[in-house]
Amino acid sequence: MIISKKNKILLVSMISVLCVFVLIFKVGVSEAKEIDFKEAIKLGLEKNYELNTIRNSIAELERNLEILEAGESFQVDLNITPIWIFSSNIENRDYTVKMNESSLTPSVEVNMTATSQLTDDISFSTEISWESDSLYQDFSDLTDEINANLTLNKRVYPDSWSENEKQAYSLKNSLQIKLEELKWEEMEKQIEFIGDYFNVLRLQEQLSIVEERRDLTQEELNKVNRKIELGEGGYQQESEALIALKEIENSLLNQQQALTRAKKEWYLSLNLSQDTVVVFEENIDFINDLYSRMNSLExxxxxxxxxxxxxxxxxxxxxxxxxxxxxxxxxxxxxxxxxxxxVNLSGGYQFPADWFVMLDFQINxxxxxxxxxxxxxxxxxxxxxxxxxxxxxxxxxxxxxxxxxxxxxxxxxxxxxxxxxxxxxxxxxxxxxxxxxxxxxxxxxxxxxxxxxxxxxxxxxxxxxxxxxxxxxxxxxxxxxx
Missing domain, CATH: 1.20.1600.10 (Outer membrane efflux proteins (OEP))
Known part of the structure; x- marks a missing residue:
């Protein structure tokens, strides 16, 4: 048989497409990962949506606690504000602008604060501020405009908690509550996974029996048909056999759907990926060990x-x-x-040479x-x-x-x-x-x-x-x- 050039090209193209399809299929099959029941449970505990919702809450509480604890460490803030105000009004010049023939110089405000919570009831703070009408001054003139102070504050009465302590206590409490919930729910999920796994096993066994019953019913129908052909049977028997076959086929369909649904729900509960395959088998060491423990429970x-x-x-x-x-x-x-x-007691030093002590009373x-x-x-x-x-x-x-x-x-x-x-x-x-x-x-x-x-x-x-x-x-x- 002579194949035309056009047909040759078409044949080569079809073979190429078929080869690509086979390769893709093989790659897809090879990517499927088969795991045992124990590994599936482990993955399920890691990936389960409800458990991860609790874990996300725990992570958020831990972050908030870290933020709060970081806020108690030494804090330093720096604020620099150059100001330009253009005005010919002489009164404004006292605090804003120097206008020369060749330049326009802003006034500058610089403020730096540092705070630290030394203990539960003692805090330390310092502030350095500097304000100048012009940057074009001698260094000695600039330093004369610096103001600074150091303050130590002690809460004397009542012996209560600071706001940071209250927030930290509340966060730690919430964290402990969530950790207890996670620990409990992880065990609940394991039991749920095992129960649903057993359900799939029993559905598989029941499906096998229904399939065999369907085959037997089909054989009975075939026997009835052969008898009818030989003139030994009636159509009443055929009708009964057909009804029995339809009923068992309907039961088979229902059983297949139940098994498919149970497997999908189990995979979803464990949040397993589509390329993960779990072999559903009866005899598992992990389950046998648990069974021995439960049997020994008095x-x-x-x-x-x-x-x-x-x-x-x-x-x-x-x-x-x-x-x-x-x-x-x-x-x-x-x-x-x-x-x-x-009652709060505070004391400190005001630059350049002033020491001070204050006793503060607040009465409602x-x-x-x-x-x-x-x-x-x-x-x-x-x-x-x-x-x-x-x-x-x-x-x-x-x-x-x-x-x-x-x-x-x-x-x-x-x-x-x-x-x-x-x-x-x-x-x-x-x-x-x-x-x-x-x-x-x-x-x-x-x-x-x-x-x-x-x-x-x-x-x-x-x-x-x-x-x-x-x-x-x-x-x-x-x-x-x-």
């Missing part, structure tokens, strides 16, 4: 009250509420100090009741926080009791599912003998084995529920942090 009627007490001590919300109450108590103390007489003689109202508001805030803590304690008790009750229920449910499986295994043993003897059909035998596998999945689900609930309980009482 739970009985005797230690229930002890576990509830531990839960109240370990709950991060209660811890944080107590920190907030402590801050409110301090705010009340600070507010009370604001209404007291203030009349404020229309503002101070009392402020104190009452702070007292009200403390009472509200105490009510909130009391409610939170009761809520935490109920949650701990629920987890303990759920553990008992899950244990019984697991036992029941195990018993149901054993019963099904006995039944399948009898059916196997009947199948080998030709008493039951292949279709009935295959359906029986699929029913057995469904029972096995139910046992696994019961075990998963027990395990996840016990993880939540262990987390609630602080056992997982040990």
């Amino acid at each position: 739970l009985n009627d005797e230690n229930k009250s002890k576990l509830i007490k531990i839960a109240l001590e370990e709950n991060y919300k209660i811890k944080n509420s107590l920190l907030e109450k402590e801050e409110l108590i301090k705010e009340l103390k600070w507010t009370e100090n604001e209404g007291k007489t203030k 003689l009349l404020d229309g009741g503002v101070q009392r109202l402020k104190e009452e508001q702070k007292e009200s805030n403390i009472r509200q926080k105490e009510v909130s803590i009391s409610y939170l304690n009761e809520q935490t008790k109920l949650e701990a009791e629920y987890l303990l009750d759920q553990d008992e229920y899950n244990t019984f449910n697991w036992d029941i599912q195990q018993m149901s499986l054993e019963k099904e295994q006995d039944k399948i043993g009898i059916m196997e003998k009947q199948y080998n003897q030709g008493i039951i059909s292949t279709s009935n035998w295959k359906n029986a084995t699929l029913t057995l596998r469904e029972k096995e999945i139910k046992v696994k689900q019961a075990k998963d529920e027990w395990f996840i609930n016990r993880l939540e309980l262990a987390h609630f009482i602080g056992y997982l942090q040990k």
